[in-house]
Amino acid sequence: MTELAIFEVLRGALWAAAMMALPILAVTLVLGFVIGLLQALTSIQEMTLTFVPKILAVVVVFFLTLGYMTRICLDFFNNTVLPMISR
Template sequence: MTGDVALQLVSHMLWTGLMLIAPLLLIVMIVGIVVSVFQVVTQIQEMSLSFIPKIITVVLVLQIFGPWMLKLLVNYSSSVITDIPGYF
């Protein structure tokens, strides 16, 4: 395996990981900002108020985007496994 092939594998792995986690991070970040603004406006400084909406959001996002994420991960894994003979 040459350095170019290894670099290409790492690059593809990082892009796949970014695509997997991006919807989850973006939506949870938006919910976190909305909750933080709500806390600032109402001056409620309860710690559970920031965690509970985020946990609920994570569960909902995983239910919605879970099949797509799984399909993306399976496609990446199968492409890497089928290309193993070409690496050597």
């Protein structure tokens, strides 16, 4: 196994991890912006107001996109890892 092959596998793994995290991060970013804007407009500075909705949103989005994340992980394994093993 050459260095180039190792870097290709690592690049693919990082890309797969980024694609799996994208839905959760996007929802958390948008929700954080909306809650921050709401807090700035109403002058409410309660810490649980930002924490609880974000955690609930992360859990909901995680379960809604679990199939998508599984498909990305399996595609990476089947198209990258298994061919490397079979050589």
